[in-house]
Amino acid sequence: MVITEKERVRRLVSLPEAKPGWIRRLRQSRVAIVGIGGLGNASALYLAAQGVGHLTLIDPDEVEPHNLGRQILFGPPDVGRPKVEAACRTLRFIAPDISLAAEAAALTDEKQETLLAGHDVIVDGLDNWEARLILNRFSVHHRVPVVFAGAIGYEAQVYVVNGGKPCMQCLFGDDGFVEQSCALLGVLGPVAGMAGTVQAQEVLKLLLNTGDGLQGRIWTYDAFRNVSRVVGFTPRAQCPVCGGKEHEYGR
Numbered sequence: 635m636v637i638t639e640k641e642r643v644r645r646l647v648s649l650p651e652a653k654p655g656w657i658r659r660l661r662q663s664r665v666a667i668v669g670i671g672g673l674g675n676a677s678a679l680y681l682a683a684q685g686v687g688h689l690t691l692i693d694p695d696e697v698e699p700h701n702l703g704r705q706i707l708f709g710p711p712d713v714g715r716p717k718v719e720a721a722c723r724t725l726r727f728i729a730p731d732i733s734l735a736a737e738a739a740a741l742t743d744e745k746q747e748t749l750l751a752g753h754d755v756i757v758d759g760l761d762n763w764e765a766r767l768i769l770n771r772f773s774v775h776h777r778v779p780v781v782f783a784g785a786i787g788y789e790a791q792v793y794v795v796n797g798g799k800p801c802m803q804c805l806f807g808d809d810g811f812v813e814q815s816c817a818l819l820g821v822l823g824p825v826a827g828m829a830g831t832v833q834a835q836e837v838l839k840l841l842l843n844t845g846d847g848l849q850g851r852i853w854t855y856d857a858f859r860n861v862s863r864v865v866g867f868t869p870r871a872q873c874p875v876c877g878g879k880e881h882e883y884g885r
């Protein structure tokens with residue numbers, strides 16, 4: 635059965651703020667998702683379903699059995715396959731008309747230009763700070779918005795660095811990163827999905843220039859206590875990444 639794009643996103647363009655060019659704007663957009671774990675699985679699914687025209691999926695890993703509880707693009711036959719390939723197969727089923735690129739590579743300083751250049755928005759689906767630092771620097775230096783997120787235990791967080799101040803390092807400080815691992819602390823599957831879904835929501839808002847974004851603000855959710863908050867954060871004068879530069883966040 636042939637489904638037109640207009641039929642697919644009819645509920646999106648029924649929103650009161652919708653403008654005539656929304657479908658075309660999404661179709662012409664290019665989004666990179668760095669890390670296809672719990673966060674990247676959820677964001678990729680919604681971005682594909684909503685008609686974002688091109689997705690680049692970046693992840694060097696293969697699907698492992700313990701991924702299946704929360705990485706909902708994968709099934710048992712995918713174990714041992716590259717995550718980017720398995721994810722593309724599901725996304726092609728969900729949204730046959732969009733363009734997909736699979737990059738089975740890790741984000742490094744050397745590869746950042748090759749992997750990230752030419753995208754309108756970048757999604758952080760990473761599980762380590764070192765690669766997030768690369769994304770943060772790329773955002774500030776190239777003025778490309780990055781939607782960051784984290785999910786561990788029962789807690790999720792999402793914030794946006796919109797190509798300027800304040801950046802991720804303003805929020806966490808130079809040596810304030812405490813490396814936490816889902817392997818050690820666990821994570822409730824839907825909490826990772828919730829963070830990834832909020833990321834997809836922020837990407838769509840950035841692409842469509844609608845709503846209040848999370849630039850300079852961090853959204854946190856504690857599923858254990860059912861508490862959600864949005865707290866602002868400000869640029870740091872001595873920030874080694876964005877401090878002293880003239881970039882300003884905003885659209």
Ligand SMILES: [Zn+2]
Nearest residue numbers: 801804873876
């Ligand atoms: Zn900064």
